[in-house]
Amino acid sequence: MSTLNIERLFGVRGYVALVTGGTSGLGFMISKGFVTNGAKVYVVALPTEPIAEKVSELNEIGRPAGGSAIGKKDSIAELASTIRSRESHLDVLISNAGIRRDPPVACDVLSAPLSELQASMWSSRHSDWADTFSVNTTAHYFLSVAMLPLLAAASQTTSTDGRMGREDGRGAIVLTSSCASMHNATNVDLTSYATSKAATDHLVKLLAAKFSRFYVRVVSINPGFVPSKMNPVGEAGNMFSSLFDRVPARRAGNEEDIAGxxxxxxxxxxxYIDGVSICVDGGRVLVANGQE
Known part of the structure; x- marks a missing residue:
């Protein structure tokens, strides 16, 4: 059957994608995956990131397949206006930017005396919690709302063979969450981070329900150990390195796992996937049980 052709099933050639946090870590992996397969990618990052350098690299990677990248560093409202001025629709929004704010006073959560544990947890600042939720949850909300008309337009487009865009998966939002939202990490205090990611998981369901009339799908990926600035997997002294042998996959995740x-x-x-969170963690959550 033609509908079971692999290239047809997983093809994103000609898609227009927007990736926030797209110059490093998970975002760059995702951007590479799309341009390599012929998509046009708008890459959004902080002004401090090497946007021009990374966009140039993505264009070189995507050239054989007709993929391309464009760099942006705008606020959400300005970004939406810029995309509207350039595109009639947006096939996929990857809302990927995120931060982590650990307590300034660290301790061994598993063995610290009560007084040390309390001191460490009390050292968390209100501003750290506010910043974490602002970036990890609230920004997903406003970015999704700002891009809704462009995503709905993609869902309603008609291809040359008469198929609606929604039948090809167009008009999708993918939020980046974390498997930390799904277990009670106790080897390090990720409380504000994990809580913000749990809120993101619920936001997926709320947005999917609100956007359902237009079939703008909303999903999230919940990665485990994957190299990024936030999680320097493989570097000496990394807090997670000793845990790899306890993950069923026996390794960290890579760009094929995430981009795929x-x-x-x-x-x-x-x-046909909508309103769910997909755990991409090599089985991490299966064995964590709140102990690691």
Missing amino acids: TVIYLASRAGA
Whole structure:
């Protein structure tokens, strides 16, 4: 059957994608996956990031497949206006930016005396919690709302063979959450981070329900150990290195794991997936049980 052709199922050639936090870590992995397969990617990052350098690299990677990248560093409202001035629709929004704010006073959560544990947890600042939720949850909300008309337009487009965009997976939002939202990490205090990611998981359901009339799908990926600035996997002294042998996959995640999952969710293959969070963690949550 033609509908079971792999290229047809997972193809994103010609798609227009927007990736926030797209110049490093998970975002750059995702951007590479899309341009390599022929998509046009708008890369959004902080002004302090090497946007021009990374966009140039993405364009070189995407050239053989017709993929391309454009760099942006705008606020949400300005960003939406810029995309509207350039595109009639947006096939996929990857809202990926995130931060982590650990307590300034660290301790061994598993063995610290009560007084040390309390002192460490009390050292968390209100501003750290506010900043964490602002970036990890609230920004997903406002970015999704700002891009809704462009995403709805993608869902309603008609291809040359008469198929609606929604049948090809177009008009999708993929939020980046974390498997930390799904277990009670006790080897390090990730409380504000994990709580913000749990809020993101619920936001997926809320947005998916609100956008359902337009079939603008909303999903999230919940990565485990994957190299990024926030999680320097493989570096000496990394707090998570000793845990890899306890993950069923026996390794950290890589760009194929992350980009492959996102392309699946954004393409025809994932067009029937909506309102759920997909754990991409090599089985981490299965064995964590609140102890690691």
